[in-house]
Amino acid sequence: MTTTTNTEASVHEREAFDPASATIAIVTYNRSALLSKLLASIVRMDPHPGRVVVIDNASVDDTAEVVESFREQIPATIIYRRLETNTGGSGGFSEGMRVAYDLGSTWMWLMDDDVEVLPDGLARMGAWAPRFKSIQGRRYDYDGSEFYWQYRLSIPLGIPIPFAPAGFDESGYREMNSGCFEGMFIHRDIVQKIGLPDPRFFIYWDDSVYGWLASRQTTAVIVDEFVLRRTREIRQWDMGVRHLNASSNAYRYYIMRNRGHMRHYFQAHGAHRPVRFAVGTFLTFAKELIRLVFVEHTVRGTSNLWRGLRDGRKIARDASWEPMPALEAAPR
Numbered sequence: 001m002t003t004t005t006n007t008e009a010s011v012h013e014r015e016a017f018d019p020a021s022a023t024i025a026i027v028t029y030n031r032s033a034l035l036s037k038l039l040a041s042i043v044r045m046d047p048h049p050g051r052v053v054v055i056d057n058a059s060v061d062d063t064a065e066v067v068e069s070f071r072e073q074i075p076a077t078i079i080y081r082r083l084e085t086n087t088g089g090s091g092g093f094s095e096g097m098r099v100a101y102d103l104g105s106t107w108m109w110l111m112d113d114d115v116e117v118l119p120d121g122l123a124r125m126g127a128w129a130p131r132f133k134s135i136q137g138r139r140y141d142y143d144g145s146e147f148y149w150q151y152r153l154s155i156p157l158g159i160p161i162p163f164a165p166a167g168f169d170e171s172g173y174r175e176m177n178s179g180c181f182e183g184m185f186i187h188r189d190i191v192q193k194i195g196l197p198d199p200r201f202f203i204y205w206d207d208s209v210y211g212w213l214a215s216r217q218t219t220a221v222i223v224d225e226f227v228l229r230r231t232r233e234i235r236q237w238d239m240g241v242r243h244l245n246a247s248s249n250a251y252r253y254y255i256m257r258n259r260g261h262m263r264h265y266f267q268a269h270g271a272h273r274p275v276r277f278a279v280g281t282f283l284t285f286a287k288e289l290i291r292l293v294f295v296e297h298t299v300r301g302t303s304n305l306w307r308g309l310r311d312g313r314k315i316a317r318d319a320s321w322e323p324m325p326a327l328e329a330a331p332r
Contacts, residue, residue: 015106015129015130016130017107017126017127017129017130018106019047019048019049019050019122019123019126020049020050021050021105021106021107022049022050022105022106022107022108022109022122022126023049023050023051023052023053023100023103023105023107023108023109024042024049024051024052024053024109024111024117025053025055025093025096025097025099025100025108025109025110025111026038026052026053026054026055026096026111026112026113027055027057027089027092027093027096027110027112027113027181028054028055028056028057028059028063028092028112028113029056029057029058029059029086029092029113030059030060030061030063031059031061031113031114032059032061032062032063032065032066034113034114034231034232035054035063035066035067035113036066037116037231038111038113038114038115038116038117038231039052039066039067039070039073039074040070040116041116041117041118041119042070042074042076042117043070043073043074044119045117045119045120045121045122046119046120046123047122047123047126048074048075048076048122049076049109049122050076050077050105051076051077051078051079051100051103051105052074052076052077052078052079053078053079053081053096053099053100053103054067054078054079054080054081055081055083055092055093055095055096055099056080056081056082056083057083057085057086057087057088057091057092058082058083058084058085058086059082063082064080064082067080068080079099079103081095081096081099083095087199087202088199088201088202088203089112089181089202089203089206090197090198090199090200090201090202090203090206091199091202093110093181093197093206093207094196094197094198094199095199096108096110097110097191097196097197098196101188101191101192101196101327105188106187106188107126107129107185107186107187107188108184108185108186108188108191109122109125109183109184109185110181110182110183110184110185110186111181111182111183111228112181112182114230114231114232115139115182115183115228115229115230115231116228116229116231117227117228118226118227118228118229121137121227121228122227124137124223124225124226124227125137125185125223125225125227127225128173128221128223128225129185129187132173132218132219132220132221133186133187133189133190133214133218134179134184134185134186134187134190134211134214134215134217134218134219134220134221135185135186135220135221135222135223136149136151136176136179136180136183136184136185136211136220136221136222136223137183137185137222137223137225137226137227137228138222138223138224138225138226138227138228139182139183139226139227139228139229139230140226140228140229140230141229141230142230142231142232142233143233144229147230149180149222150162150178151174151176151178151180151222152176152177152178153177153178153208153212154280155177155212155266155271156271156273156276156277156280157276157277157279157280157283158259158262158263158266158277158280158281159280159283159284160178160208168224172223172224172225173221173222173223173224174221174222175215175219175220175221176211176215176220176221176222177211177212177215177220178207178208178211178212178215179207179208179210179211179212179214179220180207180208180211181197181206181207181210182207182228183227183228184207184210184211186214187218190214190217190218191327192326192327192328192329193217193326194210194213194214194216194217194324194326195323195324195325195326195327196324196327197210197324198210198261198323198324200261201254201258201261202254202258203250203251203254204251204254204255204258205254205255205258205259205261205262206258208262209261209262209265212265213265213269216269247288247291247295247296249301249304250304252288252292252301252304252305252308253304253305253307253308253311254308255284255288255308256281256284256285256288256305256306256307256308256309256311256312257307257308257309257311257312257315258308258312259277259280259281259284259312259316260311260312260313260314260315260316260318261315261321263277263316264315264316264318264321264323265323268323281309281312285305285309288305289302289305
């Protein structure tokens with residue numbers, strides 16, 4: 001008589017991946033040319049997802065017409081939502097995930113409009129789906145080089161660990177405690193537990209915090225699979241070990257302001273360490289000064305850092321602040 005071990009049983013009980021159960025959720029804003037490249041790459045995918053959700057952050061270009069032109073080309077259901085106002089990446093991904101979740105999607109694959117999917121991208125992600133429920137694939141940069149992403153956070157400091165090991169061993173993955181909405185592949189069970197992405201961030205730190213929340217519920221991993229390619233060139237400072245990208249005044253403001261939201265999330269989960277978090281805030285401010293000088297070759301823009309720091313402190317003192325709630329179970 002054959003005896004089935006616990007390990008073998010757990011393997012048999014793993015949920016097989018069905019590409020039709022996956023939804024690609026895209027957030028776009030006034031970049032129809034880039035969105036067109038992404039949708040064209042989805043046409044070339046094999047296999048295809050069951051649905052493609054496009055969240056339009058109140059664009060005033062021809063985004064709606066571009067989406068409509070792909071309805072007959074993409075062998076998947078396309079859901080287009082145009083928001084009344086620009087809610088930022090945070091609000092867009094929150095709405096995109098809500099739509100995908102309410103539609104019963106098992107897997108949600110999030111991405112901005114400035115990437116394209118490699119033809120076998122979904123197959124590569126799906127190969128890991130029976131083992132993990134929060135997965136990040138790898139990306140090629142605009143020039144075809146490997147895009148380096150800091151996949152681990154120092155929770156006490158509230159900042160990415162600058163030089164987390166980038167190499168992979170024979171397992172083909174590394175555990176992470178962060179996230180990036182440019183390629184996050186997440187199971188509905190985790191979304192139900194931690195709720196939707198928080199739209200209050202608008203931009204920045206939203207995906208880092210969401211990935212951290214996911215890692216508290218499941219083993220979150222970055223896998224050695226290239227599945228996306230960036231289609232927008234960004235000015236960079238090549239530091240050898242890594243690159244430092246150019247940013248914007250809005251970016252500088254929100255990177256400081258949103259540390260108030262981040263602090264609340266850490267407090268809600270017993271992870272806030274006041275002194276070390278303050279050090280992390282100082283290091284974030286210093287990094288943005290370095291970015292201004294060495295990438296953008298200017299010192300203008302520091303007022304946005306100070307304004308963000310001030311408003312972040314107001315958020316941190318808000319006694320009425322509550323984290324995003326868990327979701328009600330929706331039918332698949």
